[in-house]
Amino acid sequence: MSYEDKITSFAAQVREGKVAEPTGELRLGVDLGTANIVLSVIDAEDQPVAGAWEHSTVVRDGIVVDWAGAVKAVCGLKEILENRLRCRFTAAAVDIPPGISEGTIKVFRNVLTAADLAVSQIVDEPVAASRVLGIADGCVIDIGHGTTGVSILKGGEVVQSVDEPTGGHHMNLVLAGAYQVSYDEAEDLKKDPKRTDDVFGVIRPTLEKMATIAQRAIAGHRLEMVHLVGGAASLPDAPDVFSAVLGLPVVRPLEPLFVTPLGVAMGGKK
Template identity: 90%
Template sequence: MSYEDTITSFAAEVREGEVSEPAGALRLGVDLGTANIVLSVVDEEDRPIAGAWEHSTVVRDGIVVDWAGAVSAVCELKEILENRLHCRFTQAAVDIPPGISEGTVRVFRNVLTAANLAVSEVVDEPVAAARVLGIKDGCVIDIGHGTTGVSILQGGKVVKSVDEPTGGHHMNLVLAGAYQVSYDEAEDLKKDPKRADDVFGVVRPTLEKMATIAQRAIAGHQLELVHLVGGAASLPDAPDVFAAVLGLPVVRPLEPLFVTPLGVAMGGKE
């Protein structure tokens, strides 16, 4: 299965509640994002088996701001997956923005523990993404709801990482102002394929700002291409804007929002 097919089938499992036939033991991953909490399940061969998600407001700027909300969301999503798969999960991996403090990492761990899950692994977000993309070296740019994360990987480890506050949230603010609509209406407008041209005209400077963050972060590194992931990368023109600013080819999978969450479950085998 190509990585594109793997991501697309995980996206269907999350969106439609589909379940695939597993080979061997199941592993669970938990991704706590600014906009979404996503749980992923893979089998022994790292194939996506199931997934579940919920809109969330429990994390802001890489920090868990609503601990109780995070715990109850993880518990609920875990139960949904257990019912779908007829199994019980006792452990899970969790991903974190690279470079956060020990104390902040502990909060992410504690969310799992409070949801009755032993922590099998704490993995950097770009490392999780790189597993899905099948790369050990290169650059992963993750544009989520709150931040733009730019990471350089060497030998499967993060050697440089920058995380700055520009994401889909900032696009919503700009759209709400331009069209005089509420924040929630701006969020819907942004994702409406029929309005893609209008939306792009308004959010283009925000995408260019994200690309400039990436440009500064990768300066001095020899790269042949960059990988673009995260929900905000779903905008049809996002790769072109990054390619123009960076002067490099940009690879974006069809369902960029699901790359990092899927990779969280894929560890713990080496």
């Protein structure tokens, strides 16, 4: 299965509750994001089997700000997946923004432990994405709800990473101001395909700011292209904006929000 097919299958599993026939042992991954908590199940061949998500406000800028809320969400999603797959999970992998402190990593670890899950693996978010994309070297730009993360990978490890607070959240603030609507209405407006052309002019400067963060982060690195992932990369013109600022080809999967969550449990014990 191509990586694009894997991501698209996983997106359908999350959105529509679909389940794929697994090969071998199941592995669970937990992605705690600013806007979404996503749990992924993959099989021994790293193929997507099932997924579940919940809108969340428990993480802000890579820090768990609502510990009890995070535990409750992980427990609830785990139970949904266990019922769907008729199995029990006792361990999971978790991803973290690169470069966070040991103390913050411990909080992510504790969320899993409190949800009765042993921590099988702690993986940097861009490494998770790179495993799905099948790259060991290159650049992964993750534009989520809270931050823009830019990571350079060499040999499957993060060698340089920048994470700055500009994401989909900031687009909502700009849209709410421009259209005089509530924050939640701005979120819906942004994601409405019928309004894309209308709202894009207002959102473009925020995307350009993200691209400028990336431009600074990759200065001095010889790159032939970059990979763009994260929910905010769903905007149809996002690759063009990044490509214009970076002067490089930009590759964005069809379902960029699901790339990092799908890769969390990959590469672990088989």
